[in-house]
Amino acid sequence: MDQPQTQKATPGPIETREMLLNVGPAHPAMHGIIRIVTKLDGEQVVDADVEIGYLHRGFEKMSETVDYNGVMPYTDRLNYVSPLINNMGYCMAVEKLLGVAVPERCHYIRVILSEISRIADHLTCVGASAMELGAFTVFLYMIKAREFLWELVEMVTGARLTVSYGRVGGVKGDLPEGFAERCRNALRETRRVLAESDALLTRNRIFVDRMSGTGRITPENAISYGITGPFLRSTGVAYDVRKDCPYAVYDQLQFDVPVGTRGDNYDRYLVRMEEMEQSMGIIEQGLRDLPPGPVAVNPETGQPIPAAEMVDQGKAGNIAAIADACATTDPTLEGSAKPRQPNIAVGEKRVFLPSKEDTYGNIEGLMQHFKLVMYGHGIRPPKGEVYFPVEGANGELGFYIVSDGGSKPYRVRVRPPCFFIMSALHKILVGEMAADVIPTFGSVNMIGGELDR
Amino acid sequence: MNAPAMIQAVSERFPAAVKTSHMYRGDATVVLRRESLLGVARVLKEDPAFEMNFLMDLTAVDYSCFGKKSSPAFFSSSGVMVSPSPVIPDADPWPGPTGPERFVVVYHLYSLPLKHRLRLEVPVEEADAEVDSLTSIWGGANWLEREVWDMFGIRFRAHPNLIRILMYEEFAGHPLRKDYPVNKRQPLIGPVN
Amino acid sequence: MSDEAGFLTSRLEEAIGWARKYSIFQYPFVTACCGMEYMATACSHYDVDRFGAGLPRFSPRQADVLFVVGTISHKMLPVLKRIYDQMADPKWVVSFGVCTCTGGFYDNYATVMGIDTVIPVDVYIPGCPPRPEYVLDGLLKLQAKIQAQHLSGHRSAPEPRPEFRP
Numbered sequence: 001m002d003q004p005q006t007q008k009a010t011p012g013p014i015e016t017r018e019m020l021l022n023v024g025p026a027h028p029a030m031h032g033i034i035r036i037v038t039k040l041d042g043e044q045v046v047d048a049d050v051e052i053g054y055l056h057r058g059f060e061k062m063s064e065t066v067d068y069n070g071v072m073p074y075t076d077r078l079n080y081v082s083p084l085i086n087n088m089g090y091c092m093a094v095e096k097l098l099g100v101a102v103p104e105r106c107h108y109i110r111v112i113l114s115e116i117s118r119i120a121d122h123l124t125c126v127g128a129s130a131m132e133l134g135a136f137t138v139f140l141y142m143i144k145a146r147e148f149l150w151e152l153v154e155m156v157t158g159a160r161l162t163v164s165y166g167r168v169g170g171v172k173g174d175l176p177e178g179f180a181e182r183c184r185n186a187l188r189e190t191r192r193v194l195a196e197s198d199a200l201l202t203r204n205r206i207f208v209d210r211m212s213g214t215g216r217i218t219p220e221n222a223i224s225y226g227i228t229g230p231f232l233r234s235t236g237v238a239y240d241v242r243k244d245c246p247y248a249v250y251d252q253l254q255f256d257v258p259v260g261t262r263g264d265n266y267d268r269y270l271v272r273m274e275e276m277e278q279s280m281g282i283i284e285q286g287l288r289d290l291p292p293g294p295v296a297v298n299p300e301t302g303q304p305i306p307a308a309e310m311v312d313q314g315k316a317g318n319i320a321a322i323a324d325a326c327a328t329t330d331p332t333l334e335g336s337a338k339p340r341q342p343n344i345a346v347g348e349k350r351v352f353l354p355s356k357e358d359t360y361g362n363i364e365g366l367m368q369h370f371k372l373v374m375y376g377h378g379i380r381p382p383k384g385e386v387y388f389p390v391e392g393a394n395g396e397l398g399f400y401i402v403s404d405g406g407s408k409p410y411r412v413r414v415r416p417p418c419f420f421i422m423s424a425l426h427k428i429l430v431g432e433m434a435a436d437v438i439p440t441f442g443s444v445n446m447i448g449g450e451l452d453r
Numbered sequence: 454m455n456a457p458a459m460i461q462a463v464s465e466r467f468p469a470a471v472k473t474s475h476m477y478r479g480d481a482t483v484v485l486r487r488e489s490l491l492g493v494a495r496v497l498k499e500d501p502a503f504e505m506n507f508l509m510d511l512t513a514v515d516y517s518c519f520g521k522k523s524s525p526a527f528f529s530s531s532g533v534m535v536s537p538s539p540v541i542p543d544a545d546p547w548p549g550p551t552g553p554e555r556f557v558v559v560y561h562l563y564s565l566p567l568k569h570r571l572r573l574e575v576p577v578e579e580a581d582a583e584v585d586s587l588t589s590i591w592g593g594a595n596w597l598e599r600e601v602w603d604m605f606g607i608r609f610r611a612h613p614n615l616i617r618i619l620m621y622e623e624f625a626g627h628p629l630r631k632d633y634p635v636n637k638r639q640p641l642i643g644p645v646n
Numbered sequence: 647m648s649d650e651a652g653f654l655t656s657r658l659e660e661a662i663g664w665a666r667k668y669s670i671f672q673y674p675f676v677t678a679c680c681g682m683e684y685m686a687t688a689c690s691h692y693d694v695d696r697f698g699a700g701l702p703r704f705s706p707r708q709a710d711v712l713f714v715v716g717t718i719s720h721k722m723l724p725v726l727k728r729i730y731d732q733m734a735d736p737k738w739v740v741s742f743g744v745c746t747c748t749g750g751f752y753d754n755y756a757t758v759m760g761i762d763t764v765i766p767v768d769v770y771i772p773g774c775p776p777r778p779e780y781v782l783d784g785l786l787k788l789q790a791k792i793q794a795q796h797l798s799g800h801r802s803a804p805e806p807r808p809e810f811r812p
Binding site: 052056064097223224237239245350351375383385387389400406407411415420422423424452 | 509541565629
């Protein structure tokens with residue numbers, strides 16, 4: 001019998017199924033190739049499985065095939081947004097193995113350039129995360145600021161991104177004239193950009209809603225997973241390798257380490273913005289305290305002597321004059337008409353190449369050059385193993401080097417800071433919404449070259 | 454604790470577990486026996502004298518051609534071979550690899566409250582390349598041990614998910630071993646170039 | 647198909663080529679360090695938008711140029727091939743950076759020695775990483791190639807050298 005249908009029968013429990021959503025390996029987020037297989041229950045992430053290795057380029061295996069300075073270009077491409085920090089970390093690790101100490105000016109140059117690299121890294125990270133949330137303007141502003149810094153780096157090293165500026169025992173070349181002025185201009189422009197971005201993002205309702213409360217991690221979990229760097233500092237643990245295990249001249253520089261409280265994405269954003277400001281302070285102190293490099297001159301005349309005259313002096317038996325002097329060479333050779341400043345490298349003959357003026361000017365320089373460049377020769381440190389940590393932009397970047405006395409390293413291991421953060425990502429993402437995956441992944445600052453090496 | 458005090462404290466605390474120890478360039482290194490690794494690591498993490506709450510790094514070294522691999526001199530086709538010979542003199546030389554075993558698994562530990570570091574080394578033979586997993590103590594050990602398995606072929610007992618991490622599953626061999634040629638490619642698709 | 651098509655067809659091909667080359671929707675398949683220089687080229691300093699190529703489409707179905715930026719490892723290569731297969735014709739491939747051209751200095755077990763072993767490449771931009779000016783030069787060469795393409799998809803050789811026409 002038909003009954004008038006007054007209302008529909010109440011539905012029973014709705015059957016739901018979890019959905020597998022595959023984020024990557026080719027995905028729009030800017031930070032590199034990774035695959036996150038998320039299991040979603042509606043919008044909530046129930047489980048996440050992170051798969052890496054899509055950019056594995058065999059850094060550790062390649063380092064065993066080249067000599068110690070040949071590893072430098074490979075280290076550039078580890079954390080490719082802050083290549084100078086990788087260079088310096090590797091150089092300092094090999095110098096620890098050799099037991100040599102570089103001059104103070106070299107330390108200051110390394111610190112200044114590492115901090116410039118760190119600012120570039122944080123600019124890229126914050127800019128890319130902002131773009132992924134839709135704030136395209138901030139990304140353009142920050143990349144503009146990054147261009148100013150890259151122009152600075154190009155002025156010093158010759159390249160914008162993959163610089164290979166460090167050498168075992170020193171740096172490749174000295175800071176050019178006018179660097180301090182250009183640097184201060186670039187920092188002023190960067191401060192302006194940071195002020196604009198701050199005004200656009202920090203109190204922006206959409207940004208704050210999407211970033212705060214998402215991607216939380218507790219300090220205990222962070223320490224258990226070995227996480228360091230801004231990710232750890234945002235949870236409240238103040239661990240910074242520059243403060244706790246200082247290297248180079250960081251113990252003589254004044255700077256603060258910003259620490260967050262809640263360990264979520266918003267705190268990481270604030271920590272990175274403040275760290276950029278602190279890095280700029282470090283650079284300014286470094287420029288102020290940079291020790292001058294005395295120019296090596298002919299002790300009799302007080303002038304740098306030209307290369308041809310150096311040969312004549314040697315023939316005349318005037319060894320004392322040329323042993324300490326440097327020659328100015330033709331402008332077409334590297335070194336050119338500028339008087340050389342020797343305080344950028346250790347004086348140890350078995351480690352660092354002589355300047356071009358010496359290589360082409362006297363026989364000792366030529367022999368030193370030959371012994372360091374030819375196969376089978378080169379830097380041959382004593383047998384041993386060392387571990388040297390530096391503060392990378394993502395955390396503690398450590399190099400573990402084993403040497404068997406040969407000209408090629410026996411084993412080079414890099415402790416990649418974002419590897420540990422990615423290993424904890426599956427735990428962080430559980431319980432988040434699907435839309436929170438992107439800002440969380442953005443604030444990890446995963447750099448594929450460092451994660452997969 | 455500084456490095457000598459650390460070595461002394463560890464050697465006194467675990468006399469049966471420690472094979473040798475040394476301090477090279479200021480890094481305290483302790484060589485352990487394989488069976489005692491898990492117990493020592495747990496104590497190092499929890500004991501208030503050590504409090505090593507950070508497992509900074511976990512890696513392995515293949516010592517099979519240590520000091521033996523000679524390279525060509527002057528240029529790559531010279532035919533004149535130079536064997537490894539250090540030129541920088543060392544006042545306090547390194548004692549050398551820990552024994553005849555092929556692999557050594559290296560752990561770097563750090564204590565955040567006490568700010569000291571320690572390196573643990575566990576020699577492992579090739580025929581029986583297995584070590585206890587530390588995933589029950591530090592969460593970070595999970596992926597690190599997967600990488601050591603992928604690159605060296607050393608297994609970790611009681612690891613929850615010991616599969617390859619950097620290479621793809623179809624890859625045969627362990628690339629960072631010294632007998633794996635550097636440019637032996639195993640493509641999934643495309644020609645072997 | 648002969649090159650001397652009729653007057654109207656060649657005018658049509660020129661017009662279509664002009665329209666295509668100034669409205670490039672690229673799929674930036676970014677993997678590694680070259681991605682930083684790609685970002686620099688796309689942003690305000692070296693602006694690639696003034697060449698009409700400023701809108702990246704993050705879906706291969708909507709893109710016509712595949713910019714392969716950065717090292718491709720053997721683990722990633724099947725993904726790249728699938729992305730290339732998903733793109734609709736007409737499509738072009740730009741190999742950005744020396745790692746995609748020939749493998750770079752990563753001659754080891756993990757790296758593909760050039761993506762042209764698997765997919766056809768139209769423009770090679772070497773450099774490690776290439777400066778943004780190189781990238782723009784490569785883009786101009788790609789635009790010249792697109793302009794010279796026939797309606798049948800046949801690409802005549804040799805490509806004309808790109809000349810700057812304001």
